Every structure is written in C-alpha cells, then in structure tokens.
Amino acid sequence: MSGENLSTLILLGSFLVMVFLRFPIAYSVGISTVLCLLSMGQNLTVLPMQMVKGVWSFSLMAVPFFITMGVLMGSGGISDKLIALANSLVGWMRGGLAMVNIVASYFFGGISGSASADTASLGSILIPMMVDQGYDADFSTAVTITSSCEGLLVPPSHNMVIYCTTAGGISVGALFMAGYLPGALLALSLMVGSYIISVKRNYPKGEKFSFMGFLKQLGTSFWALAAILIVVVGVVGGVFTATESAAIAVIYSLIVSVFIYKGLNWKGVWNALESCIDTLAIVLILISLSGAFGYCLTNLHVPAKAAALITGVSSNPVVIALLINLILLVLGMIMDMAPIILIATPILLPVAQSIGISPIQFGIMVVLNCGIGLLTPPVGAVLFIGSAVAKRPMEKVVKATLPFYICMLIALLLITFIPQISLWLPSVFGYTV
Numbered sequence: 457m458s459g460e461n462l463s464t465l466i467l468l469g470s471f472l473v474m475v476f477l478r479f480p481i482a483y484s485v486g487i488s489t490v491l492c493l494l495s496m497g498q499n500l501t502v503l504p505m506q507m508v509k510g511v512w513s514f515s516l517m518a519v520p521f522f523i524t525m526g527v528l529m530g531s532g533g534i535s536d537k538l539i540a541l542a543n544s545l546v547g548w549m550r551g552g553l554a555m556v557n558i559v560a561s562y563f564f565g566g567i568s569g570s571a572s573a574d575t576a577s578l579g580s581i582l583i584p585m586m587v588d589q590g591y592d593a594d595f596s597t598a599v600t601i602t603s604s605c606e607g608l609l610v611p612p613s614h615n616m617v618i619y620c621t622t623a624g625g626i627s628v629g630a631l632f633m634a635g636y637l638p639g640a641l642l643a644l645s646l647m648v649g650s651y652i653i654s655v656k657r658n659y660p661k662g663e664k665f666s667f668m669g670f671l672k673q674l675g676t677s678f679w680a681l682a683a684i685l686i687v688v689v690g691v692v693g694g695v696f697t698a699t700e701s702a703a704i705a706v707i708y709s710l711i712v713s714v715f716i717y718k719g720l721n722w723k724g725v726w727n728a729l730e731s732c733i734d735t736l737a738i739v740l741i742l743i744s745l746s747g748a749f750g751y752c753l754t755n756l757h758v759p760a761k762a763a764a765l766i767t768g769v770s771s772n773p774v775v776i777a778l779l780i781n782l783i784l785l786v787l788g789m790i791m792d793m794a795p796i797i798l799i800a801t802p803i804l805l806p807v808a809q810s811i812g813i814s815p816i817q818f819g820i821m822v823v824l825n826c827g828i829g830l831l832t833p834p835v836g837a838v839l840f841i842g843s844a845v846a847k848r849p850m851e852k853v854v855k856a857t858l859p860f861y862i863c864m865l866i867a868l869l870l871i872t873f874i875p876q877i878s879l880w881l882p883s884v885f886g887y888t889v
C-alpha cells in the first residue's frame with residue numbers, strides 16, 4: 457500500500473470509527489486530521505493554520521448573524537402569529553391542523569433557518585393541539601419533524617451559506633432563490649401524504665376559508681415575514697451582501713420581538729444570546745476543523761479518487777446521481793448536517809458537475825439529503841427533539857414517519873432529475889446557473 461493510500465485510510469477510517477463510537481463530531485474530525493498529518497509526515501502547525509483559513513471568510517460572518525436572528529425571532533412570540541396565518545390559509549382542509557403544521561413550517565423556516573428550532577418551537581404548540589383535536593400523537597410528531605426540513609431550503613438558511621463557502625464561487629443570493637421552489641415542492645408532497653392519511657383516518661377539518669380572515673392574519677404576521685424580505689430582497693437586489701443583510705435582520709428581529717410583538721424582555725434577549733453562543737461555538741469549531749480535514753482530503757487527492765470510483769461503477773448519469781444521493785443519505789444517518797456539507801461537498805461536487813448537475817442544484821440536493829438525515833436514526837437530531845417534545849418513544853415516531861420518508865424521497869428525486877425546480881428562480885433574477 458502506498459503512503460498516500462495509507463494516509464487516506466487513516467484519515468477516513470479513524471473518522472468513521474469515531475463517528476460509530478459516538479465521539480463528538482468535532483473530536484472525530486480533529487483527531488482523524490491529526491493522525492493523518494502525522495502519517496503524512498507534516499508538521500502539526502499545519503492544523504491551526506488550516507483551522508484559521510477555514511473560518512477566514514467574509515461570507516461566513518453571515519452564519520452567526522442568521523443563527524442569532526433565528527433564535528431572537530423564535531423566542532419572541534413569532535410562532536403563534538405564523539400558526540394563525542397558516543391556519544387561515546389551509547386549516548379548512550381535511551386534516552387541517554396537519555396542513556397548518558406543514559405551511560407554518562414553511563413560514564417559520566424562512567425566519568429560523570433551523571429544523572431543530574422549528575420542531576422545538578412549533579412542535580411544542582401544535583403537537584398537543586393536534587392530539588386534543590383527535591389526531592394520533594405519533595402522526596402529529598411525524599408531520600412536525602418532516603415539515604421542519606422545509607426551513608433548511610427556505611432562505612435565509614445558514615447551512616446554505618456554509619455550502620456556498622465550501623463549494624467556492626457560488627452566490628449566496630442564487631442559492632437563496634433556488635431554495636423556494638424545492639421547499640414548496642417538499643411542503644406539497646408532505647401535504648399530499650398528510651391528506652391521504654387524514655382521509656383514511658377521518659381526521660377533522662377546520663373552519664371554512666375566509667379571505668378577510670386571511671388578510672387579517674397576514675397583517676398581524678407582516679412584521680415577522682418582513683424579516684425574510686429584508687434578507688432575500690436585500691441580497692438578491694444587490695442592496696447589501698448576505699453578511700450585511702444578516703446583521704440588519706438581527707437588529708430588526710430584536711426590535712420586532714421586544715417592542716412590537718413583546719414576546720421577549722431584555723432578560724429573555726440575554727438568554728437568547730447565550731443560546732446563540734453555545735450554537736455558534738459548535739458550528740465555528742466544526743467549520744475550522746473541517747478546513748483542516750479538507751486540506752488533508754485535497755492533498756491526498758481524495759475527490760479525484762472518489763470521482764473515479766463512482767464513475768467506475770457506471771457511466772450512466774442517472775445511476776451516478778442516485779449513488780450521490782445514496783451516499784449523502786447514508787452520511788446523514790451517522791453525521792450532523794454541517795460536517796456533511798463541509799466534508800462531502802469537496803468530494804462529491806466534482807462528480808455531480810461531471811454529469812451536468814449545476815453547483816446550485818447540487819447545493820439544494822445536499823441540503824435536502826442532510827435534512828432527511830436529521831430524521832433518521834441513529835443520529836437524527838430532529839427525530840430526537842420531536843420525540844422529546846411529544847414525549848413519544850422514538851421507534852413509534854419512526855414507524856409513523858415512514859410514509860413521509862417516501863414523500864420526501866419523491867421530492868428529492870424530482871429535484872435531482874428536474875434541474876429547473878432549483879434553477880428557474882435564480883435564472884429569472886439574472887444569476888448564472
């Protein structure tokens with residue numbers, strides 16, 4: 457075995473072993489990188505140098521701002537307003553509260569950008585509400601956790617910023633615009649699945665649709681939805697960068713949460729900022745260590761070898777696209793979202809491009825695959841949160857989620873093989889796709 461292959465085996469082998477042994481992911485990335493550098497005979501000063509390089513990016517400054525915005529808006533009484541808006545729009549249907557759950561997640565995801573925040577915030581309100589109206593508890597939890605993944609696709613999403621930084625040369629605005637239709641497609645597929653189950657189980661309808669009622673709720677929710685407009689319109693219109701828009705959105709969300717909706721007092725703001733620091737510490741440590749991990753991958757020519765291995769299985773673009781999705785889904789079952797984006801993107805993006813998949817379309821594919829991974833054992837963070845919020849055994853929630861996995865996979869396949877679902881909106885706004 458050549459020295460390069462041995463170092464590759466040490467890097468990837470030690471990483472996977474530690475992941476399966478349930479090491480914290482940051483330790484897994486860091487230790488495997490150190491072992492690889494030693495096997496390559498490189499000085500360990502390379503590690504801190506590459507860690508600093510990994511976070512030395514103006515675009516990455518948007519990540520802490522987006523996370524802070526999401527926490528402030530999520531803690532400031534926004535959830536109730538968005539649930540009421542969704543109820544006025546789709547609550548009249550059979551299984552109305554399930555539809556409300558899905559549509560509210562689309563709205564809330566555009567504010568929080570986090571599936572975990574969506575599940576914790578909306579789930580704590582909607583799951584008990586659905587159970588009280590006769591919905592099965594496991595079904596209610598399954599709807600909540602699967603619909604929360606819409607927030608990963610609907611901008612502003614800090615995971616999209618991480619992908620753009622990792623892939624290099626991709627406009628954050630273009631990826632933001634690319635997320636709207638796939639997010640809507642995912643919501644529609646989940647609504648179809650929910651409707652079929654609701655008809656079969658005779659779940660209740662809500663009140664009849666009222667256009668005036670909808671307009672009233674839209675007016676009440678305007679201040680929450682305007683945060684999305686600030687970010688997306690500002691970035692797409694070229695008024696300011698993603699980082700600048702995120703900073704402005706933090707100030708705006710603070711004003712709305714404290715002075716308009718009055719869901720937060722200053723003590724609550726301080727607690728929210730403490731929560732942000734905890735999250736940011738984890739995310740930025742992962743990003744910095746993944747920069748060093750990526751340095752090892754590049755020096756060992758792992759992306760080129762992976763591309764040769766995958767294309768060696770088949771030259772059929774359809775088979776290669778399915779293999780890419782399968783790899784991402786398996787990684788999602790054992791790893792969290794940010795490390796998958798940071799580690800898998802440099803390896804799989806060249807393969808995707810070789811079969812004609814745009815980097816923007818691939819970004820949407822990565823985010824949705826990772827979102828499905830958040831719902832799958834053994835490391836499904838959103839699955840755990842949903843089970844805890846609903847106080848339901850995880851295995852029962854997984855069983856109830858099976859039909860929704862099918863809905864999500866259908867949406868994933870459509871996004872994979874119909875590029876215009878992801879690329880149409882960016883092209884309309886003048887982005888190169």
